[in-house]
Amino acid sequence: MSNKIILVIGGARSGKSRFSEELVLRADDTPFYIATAPVLDSEMAERVRLHRERRAAANWVTIEEERNLVNAVRLAAAEDAGAVLIDCLTLWINNLLYENPELSETEMTEKSRALVDELRLGPPFSVLVINEVGLGLVPELPLARRFRDLSGRCAQVIASEADEVYFMVAGIPQRIK
Amino acid sequence: MSNKIILVIGGARSGKSRFSEELVLRADDTPFYIATAPVLDSEMAERVRLHRERRAAANWVTIEEERNLVNAVRLAAAEDAGAVLIDCLTLWINNLLYENPELSETEMTEKSRALVDELRLGPPFSVLVINEVGLGLVPELPLARRFRDLSGRCAQVIASEADEVYFMVAGIPQRIK
């Protein structure tokens, strides 16, 4: 039987992380957590702290990786991870774009496919979290538009390969695939 | 049998108010309307006027309350309200945040729970309306981010306690709980 890949997409404070953590904890009792958040300021530090507190109760193994997710997945697989949570792809894309403001949709597609391919080879169960950021008005800044396009592209690529996709609204997961 | 609580969430001009009014009117023929909108400018006055016009045809009893919704629900219950519409929680949160820009997610959670608790004791049927505001890009201003987080938190708390939750898109209600 093939590895299982799940995508969880939703807005800010829609309960994505909590739901995803539950999915992973149900799958394996020593889950791996791949964190993409760079701690740039006190606000982000507070968000990261809250996430860490919630995970402290369980036996999470944390891998911090801002850009090279393929490598992070390989690391988890080498440690025989039974289940992996990647939280979140939105910050991953943000980090990639910060490094290369010219990042194209074609490159984003390739990187997203490479990640899914690695997950198919690696841990038996994985959950990926991404924000839906495309349901507001068109942003004024070109870089913001590019980020939005890359994010939507990444979500489409992962969703088309995922076994299950959930759209979160008000903490409620709706299975859409 | 317990009181019924329904949450209606959706975007701008998604038909939230109209659908919610229909739900309440079907439940009781002398419905109560708890309005949270402060009339700050002509644009808001126009929006409020449109909502009032639509309600004029039916026998709505209106309670205007910008912040203390627990008290407003008590007032409605004291008048033996059969059904109550709270429209909307988004402006309630906005009003609370305007009064206290430091309002935390913990406080928001407490206030949301207190409201649901009062609704469980009070009118037999209630509908609460809230905007989904978290599906766009991360806002630049810290206060806007806080508002977005508080809004998402409030929606999660109410949704987890509600008997039914509807997500509105293009005027179409999708029942998600």
Place this chain on the structure above:
Amino acid sequence: MSNKIILVIGGARSGKSRFSEELVLRADDTPFYIATAPVLDSEMAERVRLHRERRAAANWVTIEEERNLVNAVRLAAAEDAGAVLIDCLTLWINNLLYENPELSETEMTEKSRALVDELRLGPPFSVLVINEVGLGLVPELPLARRFRDLSGRCAQVIASEADEVYFMVAGIPQRIK
């Protein structure tokens, strides 16, 4: 049997155009494409180029019309179009608002109804694409708020008349009507 009208609504890069093109191509082998995009800058030129490339493989007949969609539908009907794709209503509303910044919701409703009426008389199968833009924070600029309200109003009018409505998330169509 009556003509069929389908509305596809979703965020940026949610796969709306690709899904809509597939629907139209399945319905008829010489589909008509009504394009509303004005080519104002190099970014838009690139987006239009990508859409054109995808359509080049099939036998699309393209009608470019920024504002008068009723006329564009009549043109398609006069050519015995079997299926029509209108992509997208968001740019149509943008073009109308650019011409008349005072465009009201009542006028938007009338224009949306006139379009649906023409589609009922015209081609046997039509798909309309619109962006959901109301699920972020309230925009600061009055014109942006008006655009958002007009967009939501248009989506509601078309959705209420449409035979099928799909909400796109991460490339996955969810049928909501």
